[in-house]
Amino acid sequence: MRQGDRRGSEVEFLDFTYDGDVEDGRLSGGLGQLVDGDEGVPNFRVDAQNVGRRGYEWVAWKTDGVKPTDANPVEIGHHLISII
Numbered sequence: 001m002r003q004g005d006r007r008g009s010e011v012e013f014l015d016f017t018y019d020g021d022v023e024d025g026r027l028s029g030g031l032g033q034l035v036d037g038d039e040g041v042p043n044f045r046v047d048a049q050n051v052g053r054r055g056y057e058w059v060a061w062k063t064d065g066v067k068p069t070d071a072n073p074v075e076i077g078h079h080l081i082s083i084i
Helices: none
Strands: 021-023 026-028
Touching: none
Parallel strands: none
Antiparallel strands: 021 026
């Protein structure tokens, strides 16, 4: 899937903890914030975990100004090695 996006100059919705490959803005072969079990606080503009980043708990993508219903979806693929 592609890396998250920035919102202005103050908020970055990037997956900062991703441990896999990052190439040309795409994430593959690892795990990160979408599966860490942490839920973002409702107000993404605060630094709730005091890590120096607003929106740290969030990963999000822009629609480039088009209505969400008309935007291309973000593809997220999960490849499971085994199911317990």
